[in-house]
Amino acid sequence: MSSYVIRGARLLGNDPVDIAFADGVITGIGTGLDGDEVIDGTGLVTLPGLVDLHTHVREPGREDAETVLTGSQAAARGGFTCVHAMANTSPVADTAGVVEQVWRLGREGGYCDVQPVGAVTVGLQGTQLAELGAMADSAAGVKVFSDDGKCVSDAVLMRRALEYVKAFDGVIAQHAQEPRLTEGAQMNEGPLSGELGLVGWPAVAEEAIIARDVLLAEHVGSRLHVCHLSTRGSVEIIRWAKSRGIDVTAEVTPHHLLLSDDLVRSYDPIYKVNPPLRSNDDVEAVRDGLADGTIDIVATDHAPHPMEDKECEWSAAAFGMLGLETALSVVQQTMVDTGRLTWEQVAQKMSATPAEIGRVANQGRPLAVGEPANIVLVDPAATRTIDARDTASLSRNNPYAGLTLPGEVVATFLRGRPTVRDRVLVTPLSTEGASA
Amino acid sequence: MIKNLLSAGDLDRTDAIRILDTAEELLGVASRPIKKLPTLRGRTVVNLFFEDSTRTRISFEAAAKRLSADVINFSAKGSSVSKGESLKDTALTLQAMGADAVIIRHHSSGAPHRLAQARWTKGAVINAGDGTHEHPTQALLDAFTMRRHLVGSTGSDLAGKKITIVGDVLHSRVARSNALLLHTLGAHVTLVAPPTLLPVGVDHWPVETSYDLDASLEDADAVMMLRVQAERMNASYFPSAREYSRRYGLDTARLNRLPDHAIVMHPGPMNRGMEITADVADHVRSVIVEQVTNGVAVRMAVLYLLLGGAAGETEASEEGLS
Numbered sequence: 039m040s041s042y043v044i045r046g047a048r049l050l051g052n053d054p055v056d057i058a059f060a061d062g063v064i065t066g067i068g069t070g071l072d073g074d075e076v077i078d079g080t081g082l083v084t085l086p087g088l089v090d091l092h093t094h095v096r097e098p099g100r101e102d103a104e105t106v107l108t109g110s111q112a113a114a115r116g117g118f119t120c121v122h123a124m125a126n127t128s129p130v131a132d133t134a135g136v137v138e139q140v141w142r143l144g145r146e147g148g149y150c151d152v153q154p155v156g157a158v159t160v161g162l163q164g165t166q167l168a169e170l171g172a173m174a175d176s177a178a179g180v181k182v183f184s185d186d187g188k189c190v191s192d193a194v195l196m197r198r199a200l201e202y203v204k205a206f207d208g209v210i211a212q213h214a215q216e217p218r219l220t221e222g223a224q225m226n227e228g229p230l231s232g233e234l235g236l237v238g239w240p241a242v243a244e245e246a247i248i249a250r251d252v253l254l255a256e257h258v259g260s261r262l263h264v265c266h267l268s269t270r271g272s273v274e275i276i277r278w279a280k281s282r283g284i285d286v287t288a289e290v291t292p293h294h295l296l297l298s299d300d301l302v303r304s305y306d307p308i309y310k311v312n313p314p315l316r317s318n319d320d321v322e323a324v325r326d327g328l329a330d331g332t333i334d335i336v337a338t339d340h341a342p343h344p345m346e347d348k349e350c351e352w353s354a355a356a357f358g359m360l361g362l363e364t365a366l367s368v369v370q371q372t373m374v375d376t377g378r379l380t381w382e383q384v385a386q387k388m389s390a391t392p393a394e395i396g397r398v399a400n401q402g403r404p405l406a407v408g409e410p411a412n413i414v415l416v417d418p419a420a421t422r423t424i425d426a427r428d429t430a431s432l433s434r435n436n437p438y439a440g441l442t443l444p445g446e447v448v449a450t451f452l453r454g455r456p457t458v459r460d461r462v463l464v465t466p467l468s469t470e471g472a473s474a
Numbered sequence: 475m476i477k478n479l480l481s482a483g484d485l486d487r488t489d490a491i492r493i494l495d496t497a498e499e500l501l502g503v504a505s506r507p508i509k510k511l512p513t514l515r516g517r518t519v520v521n522l523f524f525e526d527s528t529r530t531r532i533s534f535e536a537a538a539k540r541l542s543a544d545v546i547n548f549s550a551k552g553s554s555v556s557k558g559e560s561l562k563d564t565a566l567t568l569q570a571m572g573a574d575a576v577i578i579r580h581h582s583s584g585a586p587h588r589l590a591q592a593r594w595t596k597g598a599v600i601n602a603g604d605g606t607h608e609h610p611t612q613a614l615l616d617a618f619t620m621r622r623h624l625v626g627s628t629g630s631d632l633a634g635k636k637i638t639i640v641g642d643v644l645h646s647r648v649a650r651s652n653a654l655l656l657h658t659l660g661a662h663v664t665l666v667a668p669p670t671l672l673p674v675g676v677d678h679w680p681v682e683t684s685y686d687l688d689a690s691l692e693d694a695d696a697v698m699m700l701r702v703q704a705e706r707m708n709a710s711y712f713p714s715a716r717e718y719s720r721r722y723g724l725d726t727a728r729l730n731r732l733p734d735h736a737i738v739m740h741p742g743p744m745n746r747g748m749e750i751t752a753d754v755a756d757h758v759r760s761v762i763v764e765q766v767t768n769g770v771a772v773r774m775a776v777l778y779l780l781l782g783g784a785a786g787e788t789e790a791s792e793e794g795l796s
Contacts, residue, residue, distance in 0.1 A: 224583075228674060229674070229675025229677075229678040230675070231673070231674065231675070232673030232674050232675040232676060232679075233675065233678075233679075234584065234607060235583035235584075235606040235607030235647060235650060236583050236584070236605075236606075236607075237606075240674075304591065305583075305587040305588055305591070306588075306591070306592075349562050349592070350560050350561055350562060350588070351561050351580065351584065351585040351588050352582060352583065352584045352588070353581075353582040353583065353584075353605065354560075354561075
């Protein structure tokens, strides 16, 4: 295996320095380093490989929308070296068998580590706990459990799940959506939903569940993670919960950082997502929450759908947007270029902390000698106009199509092997990661 | 003139008055021995109905036929749509068949917008009611009816007229379209409903709102009662049909509190005994049947201006409109 050196890139956005790695491990950080292959990092930023806590890969079941392989490729292009695959596949990832299959497909693809998320309840039905322990004990070593797409709305079941996963240091990642308050919901509830005649998804339906769950987490002394938080009120509840010492973490998606509900005026289902795009005031609040640490991480909620599920009338369309290949650009535009976050903080929120929440040992590590060579090289000065066809994903439901975003991933290394070089995907040389 | 009619908000005052004035001229056609003009001869108009609505469909069909258009009725029931065909594919089929106008009724809010904006059809798109969003030709026929009774002259708007719209505003496309169009025409609109049936954000609409019907009758020039859907009656929007009827129904006692010139309207079909009592529905001040007649004239005007207008007005007048 070759040794590499990235010359003169700004490590975590700080001063330029060389970084050398071989055999999957960082071997040197300094000046005048050498390697078999030298990459000119002038003007680029070095970050640790990104970790996504919230990806939908659609395999098994909807391989026309995305597979573990294509999802991994999209992830690599976005600078990710690890993604968590949500459980709402068909069959649902609620057994050791399914999670091991997804995990293995990821290793075989070799573009990034695919860490399965296990379902909290059997078939996401919200009535009976899935075999959480078996999934935790499986080869996939599942630590994150979620019925994402659906809310664990039964308070007793949620309490039991929070308690049960303590046995293996698991975390429940909740899709906070009070089901009765959101029956038939199509978009953010507000003046625009009334005007457009679309059933509203009120902020209180998210906030009520988050409020309940932080209190449950406190009561049973367990870890809670809140998926794709989207409203000002949710940020305030998390802030309060953290001030009380409750063990809660929260994520925000790139689309909730950038897009707002006025886009729905077009009735174009490309903007249909759950939770829905919120008001500009909510967008401002989640940016503030991410900047001040109330929101711990950015997670993509990458949700591929075939065109026929989006080229239709609004209410018939599927919820969800692509996100892996644009996440870093959106974060740069909304948080870095606006001075709200440094690149070092981006590394924290898109790599170290998500790996820590997911308890993924060899991802999200610092860029230091002896650490795994999971590295992404970013060109922050690049700008690109997003083209929905230019993607590794099998789907095209990209809400940023036509927008010009800053930043581009130049290279991604997974355990020292390139998955992206010179801004294009490269075939991994081997599947050496399969035993890792 | 606009190309599509998707929302009552698409119409500015000039366009709206033009449609009403044109309808005024076309109203006479119905009383002629031969109820037909050659204006849209050779044009194809498709009635694309994804949702049952016999009244609206036959109103559009009559309007198109009186202008000599060829009419294709497409009903989703028993069609390829029930076999899973998408709106896009249906529209592409109609486009391939050369539809000059597509009149679409759909259960999904915004479906006509999608049809027009995604360019699945090149024909003019006319919204004949979409979900809980809008029903612009209903608002036009309502405005037409009001103008005939409350103002009387062509070329005029409804400036200063006070219109009270009562009932399930939350789910009513009629209320949305009326609120927009009546505002454009200078009328003052008051929406009266229990708080559960007023949409979030109604305070951003160009209307007044009230929970009290009795307080909203004294100076109304027209009262429009909205249909209460049966499925709302057991969904906790209000405690019971009886209570709703007592608080928001129009009966003779309330009718008598209206000014003498005020008219009673209803987009139909009515629940007699629920939002309106039978004697009020059939009262001399009720213009409900007239609304139906006016609906054909207004829809003729819309089709004429959207389709015939494209061919040039002089040609249309040569064909005998004026």
